[in-house]
Amino acid sequence: MKKIIVISLAVILVLCFGAVVYYKLSRPKGIQVVVEETKRAVLKAPFVDKDIDLTAGLSPEIWDVIEPTEIGLMHQIMVLPWGKSSPPQITVKAFHNRQNIYFYMKWKDTTEDKVVEVNRFSDAGAIMFPLGEKVPPQSIMMGFLGRANIWHWKASQDNEFWAKKPRVTKAYSDFYYPFEEKELFPVSKEVPVSAVNDLISIRVSTVTPKETQRVEGRGFFEKGAWQVVFKRAIEPADIESDAAFKTGGKRLCVFAVWNGSNGDRGGRKSISDWVELEME
């Protein structure tokens, strides 16, 4: 038996095997793990050549003609405390006029909670927009697994900003740590610049107000339901921390609602799954 034949055969076999393995590695097919995909709700934001002046109200005549999307909520359960009451269903709408983008939220609530006192909490609503491309498969909770821009409307803040009613309670804690020159926590700020807090979060317990507050908003409680409108310029001022919107594009968002009379505050809230926002 000739060496050359054996060596040639060996080389050919090794190359063939290598080629088969390379072929398969370069085509990463296989029966992937079946992850049940939940069907995401779609929120369409049509172009409407109108503007809303929030000082005059929510402009219901504009919202009445925009197609609503019904979204189910669930309790936030990633961190304690968990919710106590049944999560509500919310109706959301959106439109843009190439300058600004508007969101409308409506949900039922038996009580109007817009005063914060000891053991009294405010009703609130929020929209979260994930920043960056790596988005977890489910919303889970606001800013849980990555950077997010959150627009947080609070009835109590709305009351202060629009109705110019100061906080009722005078029992403040001392939020100044000894030896610190300025206040570290924003909870005792006196004069809100908007009814909506424009926030950024990178993970649990990192919700922080942005330096520039660009989101406006206003809410009204009527016939056992809250109606809230958010407004912001489409163009982001800071692409690192502002949600970006692109006409004709899609992006994800999440809605959340707090029921103050049920003790909702902070992480105790009801939250939706991802909603696909389609800007027309």
Place this chain on the structure above:
Amino acid sequence: MKNKTITAFFIFLCCNAFVLTNTLFAKERLIEVKARKFSYTPNLIRISKGDTVHIRLISEDVHHGFFLDGYNIRTSAHPGQDGSLTFVANKTGRFSFRCSVTCGEFHPYMVGYLVVNPNSRFYAYLFLTIALGLAGIFFQMYKKNNTHPAKEKLFGLIDMDARFELTKFKPVRALFKSRWFPLLGIIINLFIFTVILLAGFFGGYSAGNYNFGIMIVWILWWVLLMFVLVPVLSRTWCMVCPFPIFSDWSQRKMLFGVRTGKLFSLNFRWPKSLKNMWIMNIGFLVTTFFSGFFTVRPLATFVLLGAIILIAYLMGLFFDKRIFCLYVCPVSGFQGLYSQFAMTEIRRRDPEICKTHSPKTCYVGNEQGYGCPWLVVPYNFTKNTYCGMCLECFKSCPHDNMAFNLRPPGTDLLIEKPRGMDEAWKSFIMLGVAVVFFLTMQGPWGVLKDMVRATTWQGYLSFIVLHSTFSLLAFPGIFLAFSYVSKVFSGSKDVSLKKIFINFSYTLVPLGLGVWIAFSFGIILPNGSYILHILSDPFAWGWDLFGTANFPWTPVFTRLMGYLQGITLVIHYAFSIYYGFRLSKQTFATPAEAKRGWIPMFIFLTLTTIVFLWLYIG
């Protein structure tokens, strides 16, 4: 005064027993368990007997499940939603909770531990081990017995020379002499492994628990190997192994019959320095570096098995006979080592016949059978280690002087030659691999799973370094230290440390096999039911050949797992200390030296057993 002390001590014991076992101290416990690929947080939950436990399961990425061994209860949670279950902890011991929803490639190994205190099962086995050990060493130290170790009775019950020849039955001998046997078994296996390779190739990146290749190779075959094939039937797997068959056919230029003359090969000589287990040792260790891939990724299994078949064939082209099986195959090494403990053997019947028989057809072959493909001398070998049970010697022996015997387990351990460092290190590597496999596959530590499946290069390289250091250096180093103490204790100046080290390393054969059998319970009982699925749908093409394609994941007897693992370890520990003392008597010149020298090694074996008990059920 003495009575008062005894009474006080008795009351103290009663109070302790009351506190440990009484459910009056039971609490209501709410435990939030977060699941994320492929671990739980917390991964270790400790509760007390009688506690009412509410588990709230939360998933942080994909749909995960929670199945609690022993209690057989389960829940699951989608991301953003929770799953819950409530139970009363009325069974004590350590129970694994495991993911019940296929969540990714490492899903079968997503495990956490729930310890219901008092862990009486662990303490019972701990007590049993220590009691058995003390009784054993007491008996060994004080019983006068001057018979040769190889002539003693196993546990004083079974004569070590006792053999029961299975081939004395004519149908069995006829079967062994037939050329169809074991060829038919090889061909059946070849078909099965062809399906395995195809499933591995087409399965690609699928989840391993739903892949024919992964399930048959790493769940069924590996477990059969450890449960039955090696401890009972020696190297029966080698008898029917399909990997070298292409090389055999190529060398012989025959599919079935016997062809005399030179084999079709370059017939290079295998280097003398490599005629040992070192290549197999390193090959096996290196193979385990990829355990995080080939035990879960079908394509990785395809690459591994394909490479083994290819190397076996290529080596057959260059070297004579089954050099690959003898000195290279990573599976062959540990079978050779542990087959010394097997309950069966192939040996000559009557040495006198072999003495006068010439030529030695069992070695050189004749028209009826090939000369031993494993290059051992069937007329004279004494250990199972290098006998691949190909049965050619049964066919080529004109005097029917070969026998397949039942025997007391472990008799080969007392065969003094050949023993070597290569086999010693094989023992260490096998135990080291068992520890690493257990920690990564059946342990609750997600960080280790991430390391072994190479989520980061840093973690993966750390795993390789730690694994190699532990198996090749740390564990043998500890054993060397005990060997040194043994030499010092014995007072012997004539026996070398090397001899002590090598001889006592064979005590790790029964224990190592027990460790692997116990490990295998943790593989087959929770995951065995996947086999029913893949039998019906081997390529995941939606087939339902036997109507079992939709059989749900069903853990079997997992409530007994801890008991089975514990008793397996204790039984094999008993064999280890039995053979250990005999090995000591072989090692040292006088019985007194042997007794003194045995004590440190006995302590080592007892501690090793306790460590594994703690690891498995503690």
